[in-house]
Amino acid sequence: MSAFPLPGLSPTASPEFVDADECKAWLENVPLANVAAAQRVLLAQVKEFNRFPANAAHRFAVMEALREPVNFVQIEQAKRFANRALPMAQAEADIFEDTNALWDEMRAGYLRCLDSALNGDAAMRAQGGLICQRVLAYAGLKMFHHFRAYRQVPPREWRGTHAVYAAAEQLGVAEEPVKDFLNRDVHDTSPRIAYARALLMGLCNPNELAQRQLTFVAFLLERWAAKLEIGLEALPEDDGVLPLVVDLAGERLPERLDTAAATRVGEARYLDARKLAKSLRNRVGLLRKGESPAKLALGEDCIQPSCEQLLVFLFRQWCQGKLPRSTERRATAAAVQACTELGAIHYLVTGRAFRQPQQAQLTKQQREEIATFGRISTRQDDEKPQGFALEQWRLEDESAQGLRMIRRAGTPGKRYSHAQLVCVQPGDAKSFLLGQVRWLMEGENGDLHAGVRLLPGSPAGCAVRATGVNVQNEKFSPALLLGAVPAINSPMSILLPPGWFKPKRVLDLIVDGLTRIRLLEVLERGLDYERVTFEKLP
DSSP: OOSSOOOOOOTTOOOSOSSHHHHHHHHTTSOTTSHHHHHHHHHHHHHHHHHSOOOHHHHHHHHHHHHHHHHHHHHHHHTTTTTOOBSOOHHHHHHHHHHHHHHHHHHHHHHHHHHHHHTTOHHHHHTHHHHHHHHHHHHHHHHHHHHHTTBOOOHHHHHHHHHHHHHHHHHTOTTOOEEOTTSSSOOEEOHHHHHHHHHHHHHTOGGGSOHHHHHHHHHHHHHHGGGOEEESSOOOOBTTBOOEEEETTSSSOOEEOOHHHHTTOTTEEEEEOHHHHHHHHHHHHHHHTTOOTGGGTSOTTOOTTHHHHHHHHHHHHHHSOOOOOSSOOEEOOOEEEEEESHHHHHHHHHSSOOOOGGGSOOOHHHHHHHHHHSSOSOOOGGGOOTTOOOEEEEEEEEOSSEEEEEEOTTOOOOOBOTTOEEEEEETTOSSOEEEEEEEEEEOTTSOEEEEEEEOSSOEEEEEEEEOSGGGTTOOOEEEEEEOOBGGGTBOOEEEEOTTOOOTTOEEEEESSSEEEEEEEEEEEEOSSOEEEEEEEOO
């Protein structure tokens, strides 16, 4: 009986190839120039071959022959669903599912070989290290593409990955050195290194990282995953930081557990990240002294200060205990309304659709409402911006600095992206709050999960336009003011459309009267806004 869930073998299976020579000949006719068609053909044939009762040695040779063309089409197809707003469009989701299916079939082919090794096949046992590395590499690739798409990794993926590493230990090949020429630069690897790459990628909080950052982490792990050691012996606490423990019989990522909790783990393995921590500390220290990222083997396209910031972030995820929150989070199950896009947010905050100021001066009552409530208390439905809709979300927990919320599958709403401006109103709140989407994840069931970092200050609507001889007929555009918060040293700021900021640029500003302001400094740049400090001009 197989130790792994594998497709059933059938004498009726009829793949286009049954050994490595036939496979290589067949691959010459696969239309790799058309990656979508090539992926469909490869998926169908690898799936059919996995049902064919081939000799284990032939199966292993075929899987090795398939690796390079499969890797090519998978990387190309991933470009069509990675770095997209969520939830995925149907066409993107279809490509994502086909890509996962092909990773699954490649993994299944090697799992069949691993199963033979575990059942005493001498030839497969001799290849045990290579087989385990291949299975773990494909498990990691599948999960990496989940992270690139900001999709939830199902627990069964972790369960299967842990089980394969346990099999590598059983065969005594976890540390066996092997070559993987599909790695971009570092070809030396092992089952333990492949497993460590998957674990560390999962531990780096990937749903919070941008695509460029995810690619950089993958670049680092090709070199640094070898620094993560995995053992049976419990590690002592290091400056109060609990050791990372993974359960090879479980279906979760490693957790930081004390000795008492670790003894209750079924198949505990302890992760030693001290070498990894040393590399991160050293490089952060040298970057702060002015050393270039390229000289520190961090890549030619890694630039400061973002490089240092990401290394510090990774150190916290991989090598430090979870820091206490500066403000307490409260669990809740309240409803929350949300919307995106500056025009719609301006409408919610002001209570009326944006119009050019000369066409719609504020009344005395409206000015009084803005002074009292920060917005106009009534609105006309026929004035709503085109496409405006308040979305219904569920608040999972909240603090003074952020929200974690979920929009159930099937609930109407727009697509969301990282660093996007969002306006939210929790059920018990009397006013709207502004925030930035900090992380996103689409659940396996289609639910959309989001973490929102709240922007400091109470929002108010305003209008801005450029000044100068070349823009005399420039129209006003909607913008938002955020009041100062002295308690956290947050100055008054203005949210402008992206691309508006230029140092010392002068703008006309209308709140309840016309004034001129000079832009000073960008506090943060989001996907669809810039938050800028300013000073009023005489």
